[in-house]
Amino acid sequence: MSETTMLYDEGWASLELDEELYPRDAVQGAAYVFLDRSYLFLERAGDRRLRVRLKAKTGDSAALAGEFENEALAQAYRRRIATSNRAFIESIAARAVAGAAGPPGLDDLLAMDIGAETAFDDPLGIAMSWEEKYIKKKADQAAPTATAAPGVVPGVVPGAEIQDAVLGGDQVDQEEIKPR
Amino acid sequence: MLTGSMRVITLGFSCNNACVFCAQGELRRGAGAVVDVAGAVEAVVAGDTVAFLGGEPTLWADLPAWIRAADGRGAGRIIVQTNGRRLAYRAFAQALREASPRLALDVSLQGSSAAMHDWHTATAGSFAQTIQGLRNARAERLPAGVTVVVTRSNFRHLGEIVVLAHAAGASAIHFAPVEPFGRALRNRSLVVPAVEMVVPHLQRAVAEARRLGLQSQIGDTAGAGPELFAGTGAVEPPVAGGERLVQEHP
Numbered sequence: 001m002s003e004t005t006m007l008y009d010e011g012w013a014s015l016e017l018d019e020e021l022y023p024r025d026a027v028q029g030a031a032y033v034f035l036d037r038s039y040l041f042l043e044r045a046g047d048r049r050l051r052v053r054l055k056a057k058t059g060d061s062a063a064l065a066g067e068f069e070n071e072a073l074a075q076a077y078r079r080r081i082a083t084s085n086r087a088f089i090e091s092i093a094a095r096a097v098a099g100a101a102g103p104p105g106l107d108d109l110l111a112m113d114i115g116a117e118t119a120f121d122d123p124l125g126i127a128m129s130w131e132e133k134y135i136k137k138k139a140d141q142a143a144p145t146a147t148a149a150p151g152v153v154p155g156v157v158p159g160a161e162i163q164d165a166v167l168g169g170d171q172v173d174q175e176e177i178k179p180r
Numbered sequence: 181m182l183t184g185s186m187r188v189i190t191l192g193f194s195c196n197n198a199c200v201f202c203a204q205g206e207l208r209r210g211a212g213a214v215v216d217v218a219g220a221v222e223a224v225v226a227g228d229t230v231a232f233l234g235g236e237p238t239l240w241a242d243l244p245a246w247i248r249a250a251d252g253r254g255a256g257r258i259i260v261q262t263n264g265r266r267l268a269y270r271a272f273a274q275a276l277r278e279a280s281p282r283l284a285l286d287v288s289l290q291g292s293s294a295a296m297h298d299w300h301t302a303t304a305g306s307f308a309q310t311i312q313g314l315r316n317a318r319a320e321r322l323p324a325g326v327t328v329v330v331t332r333s334n335f336r337h338l339g340e341i342v343v344l345a346h347a348a349g350a351s352a353i354h355f356a357p358v359e360p361f362g363r364a365l366r367n368r369s370l371v372v373p374a375v376e377m378v379v380p381h382l383q384r385a386v387a388e389a390r391r392l393g394l395q396s397q398i399g400d401t402a403g404a405g406p407e408l409f410a411g412t413g414a415v416e417p418p419v420a421g422g423e424r425l426v427q428e429h430p
Contacts, residue, residue, distance in 0.1 A: 099295060119275035120241060126265045126309060127239055129194040130302070131208070 012055045013065035017072065019048040026075035027052060033071050038064055187228045187255075189220045189246075195236040197263050197301040199290070201329050201371045204235070205362020217246050226254030231261060231286075238266035244279040251280035261286040264324075265306055267313030277320040285317055285324040287350070290331070292340035299333060311348050318349025325352035325395075330382070332373045338385035342394065352395035355382060 007014040017027060027050055031040050038054045038061070045051035056064045082089070125133055192215055193207045224230055230250045237243055237260050250258050258280050264287040267273040276283060289310055291297030297307035317324045326345040328338065338355065345353050358364045358372050382398065389396040 095295075099293060119244075119269065119271040121269065121271070122266075124268070124305075124309070126196060126268065127241075128196060129236075129239060130196050130198040131194075133196070134198075 008062060011061055012053050013061040015052045015054075015065055015069065016045045017050045017052065017069075019050055022050065022072045022076055023079060024050060026079050027072050029075040029079075030068055030072040033075075034064070034068055038068075185225075185228055186231060187220070187224055188231045188233055189215075189217060190233045191215055191217065191235060191237050191240055191243075193235040194239055195234055195263075196239060196265060197236070197303050197306055199288075199301050199329075199363070200367055201300065201331055201358050201364040203359035203361040203364050205364075205366070207362070208235075217242070218249070221246055221249045221253060224250050224253035224255055227256045228254075229257040229259065230255045231259040233261045236263055236265075238262050238272070244275045247276065247279035247283055251282060255280075255282060258283045259286055260284075261288075261327075262313075263288050263301070263306065263310055264313030264317070265309035267316050268309040270316045270319070273313070273316040273320045273322065277322050283322060285322055286354070287314055287317070287324050287326050289314075289326045289328055289341060289345060291334050292337045292344050296334055296337060300329075300331065311344075314345070314348035314350060324350050325354060326350040327354040327356055329356045329358055330373060330378055331358060331371045333371070335373045335378045335381050338381050339388045342385050342388045342392065342396075346389075346392045346394055350394065352397065353385075353389050354397045355385065355399070357399055 027042065031042060031052065034040060034054065037058075038056050041051075041053040043051045043053075052068065054065060054068060055061050120127075122128070193204050195202075195204075195208070221230075232243065232246065240246075243260070247258055247260070260276070260283065262285055264285065267276070267285075276285075287310065289297065290300035291307065294305075294307040297310065298304050301307075314324055314326070326341075326348075328334065328341055330338065334341065342353055358368075360368075364371055386396050386398070
């Protein structure tokens, strides 16, 4: 049975809710919102069914029960949004916490191990110019020269493209840099 | 204090960062211009301070050999102005150290966090590599100073940058104003801070440096002396009517 049932008995309103529509967390969240205005009991009413009994501290319990149902719906919807955005929210929170943590201490620095075996190996691609690394696609389209010094990308004129990239203020993907 | 003159050798303008405040701007067009480094080194007189500037000098595989040659000419101090990223490879730091006992590094650090530094350099991961480079320099007993270009995005964190530079092994810190050329000029609204807002943060940062035993230098004024800092290299010619972005630096 998926519908909600409501009963009234001596000032108490009783709601039976389908857990498919009103997850338990949502019902508990709604109950928390109503703690100051009513007396509440939550209990299991059967398989995948929750029963909420509430009595208004002042006023009409029936009206309050209707409001409770609305709040439970809102809580269920919020919960669904939070679940679908969880990864995004966690990512933002992690960045905020990392940013607020301030500069790394010596232990953190010691933990940053990059390492390399020889002086001129460059597995991280550090020893190439910014243009060579991030505007590689344009370089591939240009004719190579035999005597290029480090960082010289034949045919690439870093100017406005770099400025745009810099103003973007984030990691620059070569796909984002469009020729003018 | 060294007695010889400062001899600047600019190794082109190729760089592995693309800093938002870069004064060299369109000079990067000539990134691969042939530089007669050997000839410049030949002109070194005993006692000179030789500064290798870029671009980014460490992109050149011949850098250790040029340092060795300058050392052989009797240079009193050799400074490499670098972003320090390539020194993240310990073996490269070792190669530089072996090139000359008179070598020192002037390392640019633009933030106290990866987000702050990497925004300035437009290069993800550059902060971790620069910090690792400083650590490796310390491990190799290469003296290093840190240069911070004071911008709108880092002036509130100068004290933290001092602490970080100290923790990473720097022995001096240089607070440089944004030079009014190149990309800095074009991005002025993004990068140039109001001097009156900078002053209190700068004062605190200098006090913090003093507390930690770091020498500090503001702008081009004397302070730490020339031993660790190479000063400003070549800049893009200013546009007609261009004005100085930071008229007075505290």
